[in-house]
Amino acid sequence: MTPSARVQAAIDILDAVIAAARTQGASADRIAADWFRTRRFVGSKDRRAIRDLAWNAIRVCGDVPGNGRAAMLRLAQDDAALASLFDGSNYGPMAIVSGEPVSAGGIAPCWLEERLAGSGLGADEQAALLGRAPLDLRTNTLKTTRDDLRASLPVEAQVTVAPNALRFPSGTAAESWPQFADGLFEIQDTGSQLACLALGVQPGEAVVDLCAGAGGKTLALGAALQNKGKLLACDIDRARLSRLPDRAARAGALSETRLLNPGRELEALSDWAGKADAVMIDAPCSGTGTWRRNPEARWRLDDKVLERYHAMQARVLDIGAALVRPGGRLTYVVCSLLDAEGTDRIDAFLAGNAGWDVTLPTLPAGAPRGQGWRLTPFRDGTDGFFFATIVRRVN
């Protein structure tokens, strides 16, 4: 493909991403994957270049752009080489017309930038939300050690502050390595690994991962249990949860999965009521802490969407709390840095439920925020997370 044709391809993908953002349709990742699947003639170098162009354009447009061309023109404003590719050549974008619409820049829609600022995130912190994330993996300590894994890998790795983490440049194809097929590691951000450590799981405990999804955190909890004890992974999403058993088998992690009926979750969990030593609640959230990976997610948010998340967060907290034994604990996690989804949810829970105490984790990164702990891309070099651990009093 010519460089100009790559730009037009990125504009076409952007048009689809923008339409999907307006209608809560497919994610940008999904859209790009579908686009490339139906154009097998596009080689891997072209794919990478097209994707980089589209994602960079998404990053520089704070609010939903009018269309893909206006978004790409925003990127081209600070990049003369890119602007010169608007040359009207075959398969390339039409030449730039003076005065044509260019999307506004920014970190996020204005209302959302205000909420981030109100949640204690200054300009540097906000800008870092849109950086490029490295690729982190978690050594599966059920099968190997971090040092042995590191020595066996084809690419040089850095260690991070999480005890089992290794870090590689963005775009590293770690899932193609044989060590992945052998279950020696999982792809997991350092922040997510630290959030799992906050639950302090010990071998022999009875642990529930209430919002397990496809099991990213479940597998880390299973490794902490050393397969001694009980681990139950639940979710209301059949498709996500159904991916867990194969992953657990590859990792050699013992866990039971249980699909919950939305609105009737506790009926299916009656055997666990008041019995769990530890409950992980990786709650559904806006994902403001993962914009490095999904920058278009900020175009999908509005107050209604946020309110839906708040209701879901309150609900999973109530369900999880009902499972904790006296003296047991619960860690509430969101990959969002908005206080409304983090410390405010814990405040609301504690205001409505007597008999719980907050405990702060001891971790090698992050800092206290309200009733919990916060990790940020700018300060900690991880995805953005808030988590809080609360302990149920014995009487």
Ligand SMILES: C[S@@+](CC[C@H](N)C(=O)[O-])C[C@H]1O[C@@H](n2cnc3c(N)ncnc32)[C@H](O)[C@@H]1O
């Ligand atoms: C942030 S995702 C979990 C990601 C997963 N823990 C991981 O580490 O990959 C939140 C999950 O909560 C689930 N969820 C939402 N409401 C729920 C409910 N009432 N009970 C259980 N799971 C729920 C969603 O289906 C979604 O999979």
